[in-house]
Amino acid sequence: xxxxxxxxxxxxxxKEHLQSLSDQFMILEQEPDNMxxxxxxxxxxxxxxxxxxxxxxxxxxxxxxxxxxVFSEVRNNTIKVDxxxxxxxxxxxxxxxxxxxxxxxxxxxxxxxxxxxxxxLNDYLAKNSGDGAPQPAKEExxxxxxxxxxxxxxxxAGKEKWREIKLGDTEISVxxxxxxxxxxxxxxxxxxxxxxxxxxxxxFLVYKALEELGDMIVSVPSAQDIEDExxxxxxxxxxLTDADAEAVKKAVLxxxxxxxxxxxxxxxxxxxxxxxxxxxxEAQPKAEEQPKQTxxxxxxxxxxxxxxxxxxxNRTVRVDIEKLDVLMNLVSELIIAKNSLVSTSSQEGILTxxxxxxxxxxxxxxxxxxxxxxxxxxxxxxETVVQKFPKMIRDLSKKxxxxxxxxxxxxxxxxxxxxxxxxxxxxxxxxxxxxDHGLESAEVRKERGKPEIGSIFLDAYxxxxxxxxxxxxxxxxxxxxxxxxxxxxxGTITPEQAENMADKDVIGLLFLxxxxxxxxVSDVSGRxxxxxxxxxxxxxxxxxxxxxxxxGEGSTFIIRLPLTLAIIQALMVEVGGEKYAIPLGSIQTIExxxxxxxxYVQAKEVINLRGTVIPLIRLNEVLDNESTxxxxxxxxxxxxxxxxxxxxxxxxxxMGQQEIVIKSLGNYINKNKIISGATILGxxxxxxxxxxxxxL
Amino acid sequence: MDELKExxxxxxxxxxxxxxxxxxxxxxxxxxxxxxxxITRVPKVQSYIKGVINLRGEIIPVIxxxxxxxxxxxxxxxxxxxxxxxxxSGDSIGVLVDAVEEVVTLEHSQIEKVAYDSxxxxxxxxxxxxxxxxxxxxxxxxxxxxxxxxxx
Numbered sequence: 001x002x003x004x005x006x007x008x009x010x011x012x013x014x015k016e017h018l019q020s021l022s023d024q025f026m027i028l029e030q031e032p033d034n035m036x037x038x039x040x041x042x043x044x045x046x047x048x049x050x051x052x053x054x055x056x057x058x059x060x061x062x063x064x065x066x067x068x069x070v071f072s073e074v075r076n077n078t079i080k081v082d083x084x085x086x087x088x089x090x091x092x093x094x095x096x097x098x099x100x101x102x103x104x105x106x107x108x109x110x111x112x113x114x115x116x117x118x119x120x121l122n123d124y125l126a127k128n129s130g131d132g133a134p135q136p137a138k139e140e141x142x143x144x145x146x147x148x149x150x151x152x153x154x155x156x157a158g159k160e161k162w163r164e165i166k167l168g169d170t171e172i173s174v175x176x177x178x179x180x181x182x183x184x185x186x187x188x189x190x191x192x193x194x195x196x197x198x199x200x201x202x203x204f205l206v207y208k209a210l211e212e213l214g215d216m217i218v219s220v221p222s223a224q225d226i227e228d229e230x231x232x233x234x235x236x237x238x239x240l241t242d243a244d245a246e247a248v249k250k251a252v253l254x255x256x257x258x259x260x261x262x263x264x265x266x267x268x269x270x271x272x273x274x275x276x277x278x279x280x281x282e283a284q285p286k287a288e289e290q291p292k293q294t295x296x297x298x299x300x301x302x303x304x305x306x307x308x309x310x311x312x313x314n315r316t317v318r319v320d321i322e323k324l325d326v327l328m329n330l331v332s333e334l335i336i337a338k339n340s341l342v343s344t345s346s347q348e349g350i351l352t353x354x355x356x357x358x359x360x361x362x363x364x365x366x367x368x369x370x371x372x373x374x375x376x377x378x379x380x381x382x383e384t385v386v387q388k389f390p391k392m393i394r395d396l397s398k399k400x401x402x403x404x405x406x407x408x409x410x411x412x413x414x415x416x417x418x419x420x421x422x423x424x425x426x427x428x429x430x431x432x433x434x435x436d437h438g439l440e441s442a443e444v445r446k447e448r449g450k451p452e453i454g455s456i457f458l459d460a461y462x463x464x465x466x467x468x469x470x471x472x473x474x475x476x477x478x479x480x481x482x483x484x485x486x487x488x489x490x491g492t493i494t495p496e497q498a499e500n501m502a503d504k505d506v507i508g509l510l511f512l513x514x515x516x517x518x519x520x521v522s523d524v525s526g527r528x529x530x531x532x533x534x535x536x537x538x539x540x541x542x543x544x545x546x547x548x549x550x551x552g553e554g555s556t557f558i559i560r561l562p563l564t565l566a567i568i569q570a571l572m573v574e575v576g577g578e579k580y581a582i583p584l585g586s587i588q589t590i591e592x593x594x595x596x597x598x599x600y601v602q603a604k605e606v607i608n609l610r611g612t613v614i615p616l617i618r619l620n621e622v623l624d625n626e627s628t629x630x631x632x633x634x635x636x637x638x639x640x641x642x643x644x645x646x647x648x649x650x651x652x653x654x655m656g657q658q659e660i661v662i663k664s665l666g667n668y669i670n671k672n673k674i675i676s677g678a679t680i681l682g683x684x685x686x687x688x689x690x691x692x693x694x695x696l
Numbered sequence: 697m698d699e700l701k702e703x704x705x706x707x708x709x710x711x712x713x714x715x716x717x718x719x720x721x722x723x724x725x726x727x728x729x730x731x732x733x734x735i736t737r738v739p740k741v742q743s744y745i746k747g748v749i750n751l752r753g754e755i756i757p758v759i760x761x762x763x764x765x766x767x768x769x770x771x772x773x774x775x776x777x778x779x780x781x782x783x784x785s786g787d788s789i790g791v792l793v794d795a796v797e798e799v800v801t802l803e804h805s806q807i808e809k810v811a812y813d814s815x816x817x818x819x820x821x822x823x824x825x826x827x828x829x830x831x832x833x834x835x836x837x838x839x840x841x842x843x844x845x846x847x848x
Contacts, residue, residue, distance in 0.1 A: 333753060578737065623739040663755045665748060666787050668842075669741050678736070678748060678755045686736040686750050 006198055007107070010055050013197070014100050017044045017051075018093060022391045025089050029394075032081035042071040048096070051197045054257065057109040060099045066121040067092055079124060087398075088124075090391070092117050160262045162187030162236035165220050171238075174217055175266065178240040183214070185266040186248055189236040191259040200229045202257055207237075209251040214241025233259070238266055321417055324378050331367070331374050332567060332661040336680050338367045339658065343682030368659065371567050379414035382460055382469070385424040386411055389431060393456065396435045403442050403453040404435055410460035415467050419541050419561055423469070426534040430471040430557050431456060433531070438475035438555060448552065450474065466585065467563055472556040478549040480506050507547050511535040542676060544642070544693055570660045570679075572687065573638070574653035576625030579687040581660050581679055586692045588639040588646065590654065595632060607637065607648055614639060617695055618650045622674060628652045640692040647696050662689060706803050709826065711833055712779065712793040714762060719793075720800065720826055720833040721779065727788060728780040729796055732772055746770075749778065749790060756780060758790040759842070765821060770794070784839055791842075800833070802826045807835065 021044050027037045045068040052060035067089070073079040095114045102110035165187070167175075175185045188210065192202050203226045210216055218238040221231045241248065245263040252261040345360055386408055393406040415423070439445075439454035446452060457472040484498045487509050493501070511531045538545050542562050549555035562568075562585075570581035571590075591609060598605050598616065605616040616637065620627040629635075629652050637648040660679040676691035709720030710729075728751070735747040735758050744763035748755050758778055762770050770776070775795035782788050807824045823837035 336753060625737075625739070665738065665755060666757055666789075667785070668757045668759075668783075668787050668789050669738060669745060669748075674740065675738060680750050680753060680755070684750055685734065686748055686755060688736065688738060 006055065006201055007103075009198070010051055011100065011104055014048060014051060014096075017048050018096055018100065019387055020044050021048075021093055021096075022090075022388070025086055025093065026390050026394065028081060028089075029083065029086045035075075038071060038074050038081075042068060042075055045071060046195065047197060050195055050257065052099075054196075054198055054201065057099065057103065059109050059111075059113055060096060063092060063095060063099075063114055063118060066118050070121050070124050073125060085124065088117070088120050090395070092121070093391075159189060159191075159260070160187065160264055161189040161220075161234060162238060162262075162264070162266070165218055165236055165238060167218065167238075171217055175238075175240065183240045183242060184244070185238060185240055186214075186245055187236065187238050187264055187266045188248060188252065189234055189262045190252055191234045191261070193257045193259045194233055196233075196257040199231070199233070200227055202255060203227075203231070203235060205255045206252050206258065209255060210237060210239050210248070213243045213248055213251060214239045319377075321378075324374070324417070328374055328378065331371050335367050335371060335567065335659060335661055336682075338363055339682035340684065341682070371659075375416070375567070378417045380417050380420050381412045381414050382420055382423065383411040385420055385427065386458060386460075388424075389428070389458065392428065393431065393435060396432065400436060401441075402435070402439055404439055404456060405453055406431070406456050406458065408458045413460040413462060413467055413469075415561060415563070419543075422537060422541055423559075423561070426537045426559070427458070427469065427471065429531070429534045430559075431458070433557075434471060434473035434475065434555075438473035438477075440476050462563070463560075467561045469559040469561070470556055471559075472554065474554040477551040477553055477555045478507055478510070478547070479551055483507065483509055507549065510547070511545070542691075567659060567661050570658060570689065571638070572655035572658055572681075573619075573651040574628075574655060575619045575623055575651050576627055577652075578623070578625060579655065579681065579685065580619070580623075580651075581658075581687050581689045582638060582640070582649070582692060583689070584657065586640045586642065588641050591637045591639060591648070593635040593637045593648075595635065598635075609639070609648075612646065614646050614648045616648045616650055619690075620650075620652070622695065640696070642693050642696040645696050647692075649690075649692070649695065660687075660689070706801050707807075708799055708801050709833065709835065710779070710799055711797040712777075713795045713797055714765075714767065714793065718797065718831065718833045720802075720835045721781070721791075722835070722838060723799065725781045725783070725838045726779060727782045730778050730780065730790075732776040732778065732792075746792060751780060751788075751790070754788065756788050756790045758792060760792050761821075761841070762792070764841070781838060781842065783842055789842055800826070800828050802828060802833075 021041060024037050024041045024044070027034060028041065031037065045064050049061055049064035049068055052058075052064060070079065070085075074081060079085075092114075095112070095117055098112065099109045102108060178185060190203070190206050192199050196202055207216070207223070207226075216237050216239045219226070220236050225231060226235055239248070243251075245265065249261050249263045252258060252263075341363070342360060345356065389408070390406050393404060396402075397404050434456045439456070440448070440450075442452045445454060455474050457470070459468075459470045459472065461468055480503050483506050484493075484501070487493045487506070488495050488498055492509060492512065498506075511534075535545050538559055538561070544560050546558040546560070547555060548558065569584040571584055571587055573580050573582060591607075593607055597607055599608060599613075600606070601613065601615075605618075606613050607616060608614075616635075618627070627650075635650050636652065636654060637650055639646055639648050658681075662677045663679060664677055665675065673694040674691055675688045676694075677689045678686050679689060681687055708723040710723055710726055712719050712721060730749075730751065733749055735749055737747040738745065738757075744760050746758040746760050748757050750756075760770050762768065770792050771794075773794070777793055777796045778790040779793055779796070780788055780790050806827050808827065809824050810822055821836055821841040822834045823840070824835040826833040826835050
C-alpha cells in the first residue's frame with residue numbers, strides 16, 4: 001500500500017496531536033478529574049492510533065492503543081489519575097515523539113517496542129479493574145463496527161445509496177451491453193468509519209479493490225471529489241463485474257476502517273422513466289435524514305465521536321518556505337527597481353510631468369504594501385516553538401528536584417519564519433539556565449521568604465521594529481563576585497582588571513565560550529556551552545542579548561530580534577564621501593551640535609544633550625576615511641539607542657530616508673561586525689548598512 | 697581520477713595578465729567577465745579585498761590577486777577587468793586582472809604539475825604550468841587561492 005503521499009500530512013497531524021496530548025497531560029496533572037481533558041486525551045490517542053495504523057506503523061499503534069485503553073477506563077471512572085500515571089504518560093509521549101522523529105528521518109518508526117511502557121500501561125488496567133480490563137475497551141470499539149453490517153445487510157435499503165445514482169443514457173447503454181455479455185451491474189455504497197483520518201486514502205484503496213474486480217462506470221461523488229476529500233463518510237459506485245455481490249463486499253470490507261458496504265444488483269428498468277420517479281420518491285425522505293445521522297445504528301458512539309472531527313479551520317495552503325524566499329527576493333528586486341525609477345525621475349527633469357509622479361507614488365505604495373503582505377505571509381507566531389517549554393520545565397522540575405512553574409505570555413507574537421525556526425534552541429538554553437542556575441532550592445527559597453515554587457517567565461512582545469523575548473526568573477540572580485572569582489581562576493581576567501570592571505562587563509563574561517559558574521556539572525547545564533551559543537545564535541539572526549540581574553531577586557535575559565530580515569527603513573548618510581545606511585529603528589533623534597559643545601569624559605568625546613551625557617562616535621574614524629567637514633563646522637549627530645544605551649554618531653551629510661533591501665556581503669568577506677550588510681541604491685550604487693548595535 | 701583518461705582530456709583556460717606574467721583560470725569557474733566599475737570600499741576587512749560591486753543586483757566582493765600574492769597594488773587602466781568566479785562553495789567573487797588576453801585549450805599532456813614549494817608564496821596559488829607553443833602560463837589553483845578565509 002502506497003502511503004508515502006500521505007506521510008507529510010501524517011507527520012504534521014501527528015505532531016499536532018502529540019502537542020495537544022502534551023498540553024492536556026499538563027492540565028491533567030493539575031486537575032486529575034477534568035473530564036474534558038480526559039476526553040480530549042482519549043480522542044487524541046484514538047486518532048493517533050488510527051493514523052498510525054493507517055500508515056502501517058505497528059509499534060506506534062500498539063502504544064497509542066494501550067494509552068487509549070487506559071483512558072477509556074479513566075473515563076469510566078474505574079481508574080484514577082495519579083502523578084505516577086502522568087509520569088508514565090509523559091514517557092509514552094516521549095516514546096511517541098521518538099517514533100515520529102524516526103518516521104520523519106527515515107520513513108520508518110524504528111525498532112523500539114517500548115515494551116516497558118506497554119507493560120506499565122497494562123499493569124494499570126490489570127491492577128485497577130481485574131484481568132479482563134483491556135478487553136472491554138477493545139470490544140466497545142469494535143462491536144458496533146462489526147455488527148452493523150450483519151444486522152442491516154440487505155434489510156436497510158436507505159443505506160444503499162447507490163440506488164439514488166441517476167444514470168445517464170450512455171451509462172445505461174453500457175450497462176445493458178454488459179448485461180448481454182453476462183456481466184453483473186453491481187451498485188456499491190461504502191461507509192467509511194467516522195473516525196477515519198485519511199478518508200481519501202481509504203476511498204482510494206476501495207477504488208483500487210473494485211477496479212481489480214471489474215470496471216467502474218459511475219461514482220458519486222466523483223472520483224475527483226473523493227480524492228480531494230469532498231465527501232462525508234460514504235460514497236457509491238456502480239461497477240460492471242464478473243464477481244458476485246458477496247465477493248465485492250468482501251473485497252471492500254478488506255480495506256481497514258471501512259464501516260460497512262452495501263452491495264446489490266442494479267436492475268435496469270426498461271422504460272427508465274417508470275422506475276426513476278418511484279426510486280426517487282422512495283429515496284427522498286431517507287436522503288434527507290441521511291446527512292444528519294450517517295450511522296443511525298450507533299447513535300451513542302456517534303455522539304461520542306463527533307468532536308473528533310477536526311475543528312473548522314481557515315482554508316489554508318501549505319507552501320514550501322523556499323518558494324516564499326523566492327517571492328521575497330522578487331519583491332526585493334521590485335523595490336530596488338522602484339527606487340531606481342524614483343531616483344531617475346527626480347534627476348532627469350521629468351518632474352514637470354505630474355501624472356508620472358503620481359504613478360511613481362502609487363507604485364511606491366503598492367510595493368510597500370506588497371512587501372508587507374509577503375512579510376506577513378512569512379510571519380509565524382512564536383507559539384510553535386514555545387509550546388513545548390511547559391513540558392520541558394516540568395521534566396526539569398523533576399530532574400532537578402526543584403519546584404518551579406513556567407508562566408508564558410505573548411505566544412502569539414509573530415516573527416519571520418526563519419527566525420522562529422532558529423530561536424527555539426537559544427530559548428531552551430536560557431530556560432534551562434534559569435531553572436538550573438537561577439532558581440534556588442525550595443529550602444533556600446523558604447529561608448529567603450520567597451514562595452516555595454520558583455517562577456520562570458517567558459514574555460514576548462513587539463517593540464517598534466523589534467520583537468523582544470524576555471526570559472525572567474525570580475531566583476538567585478547572578479552573583480557578580482562569583483563570576484569575577486571564576487574569571488580570575490580561569491585566567492580570563494586579572495585580579496586588577498576585576499577591581500575596575502563594571503558589573504555589566506562582568507556579566508558579559510558569562511557569554512564567553514566555556515564559562516560556567518555552576519559549582520557542579522549537572523545534566524541540565526553547567527558545562528559552559530550554554531550562553532555563548534545563545535549569544536552567537538541570536539547574533540546570527542541580527543539580534544542581541546542583554547542581561548539584567550539583581551542578586552537575590554532574579555535575573556532577566558532580554559533577546560531583541562529584528563522583525564524582518566530582508567527589507568527595512570533606513571536613514572541614508574554620507575561619511576567621507578561614502579554612503580551608509582543606518583536602520584531607522586535604532587535612531588532616536590538627529591542633532592546639530594556645535595564643536596564647542598563637545599566635552600571630554602575619560603578622554604572620550606561626549607555631548608550633554610538635554611541633561612543626558614551621550615558619548616560621540618566619529619564614524620569616519622570607525623570606517624577609516626576622511627571626514628569632508630572642517631573641524632570648526634557644526635557636527636551632524638545621529639543619536640542611536642540600543643536597549644537603554646545611547647550614543648551619538650557623527651556623520652557628514654544626511655541623504656534622507658529610504659526603504660532598503662538588505663543583501664548579505666557573502667561568506668567571503670571576513671565577518672565585519674560594524675557592517676551588517678549592503679544595499680543597492682536606486683542608481684545601482686552600493687551602500688553599506690551600519691550595525692549600530694555593534695558600534696555601541 | 698583516471699590518469700590515462702586525463703592525458704587526453706582538454707581543459708579551457710582564460711588567460712589573464714598580471715604585469716608580464718600570464719595566468720590561466722580554468723574556464724569552468726568563470727561565470728562572467730565584466731569591465732572595471734565602481735567598487736564600494738568595505739572598511740575593516742582583509743587588505744586584499746578591494747570592496748564590493750553590484751552585479752545585476754548581487755553584491756559581489758572584489759579581490760586583488762596582486763595584493764594577495766604580494767605584488768604591487770593594481771593600476772586601473774582601460775584594460776582592467778573583473779573576472780567573476782563561482783567557487784565550489786557556491787559563493788561568487790570578483791578578481792581584478794590587468795587584462796584578459798584570450799582563451800586557450802590545453803591538453804593535459806601540455807600541463808606540467810608544479811612541485812609544491814612552501815617557501816614560495818606565489819606557488820601556493822598555482823597548481824600547474826601550461827605550455828602553449830613557446831609560452832608558459834601559470835595555472836591558478838582557483839579553490840586554493842580563493843577559498844582560504846584567513847584575514848592577513
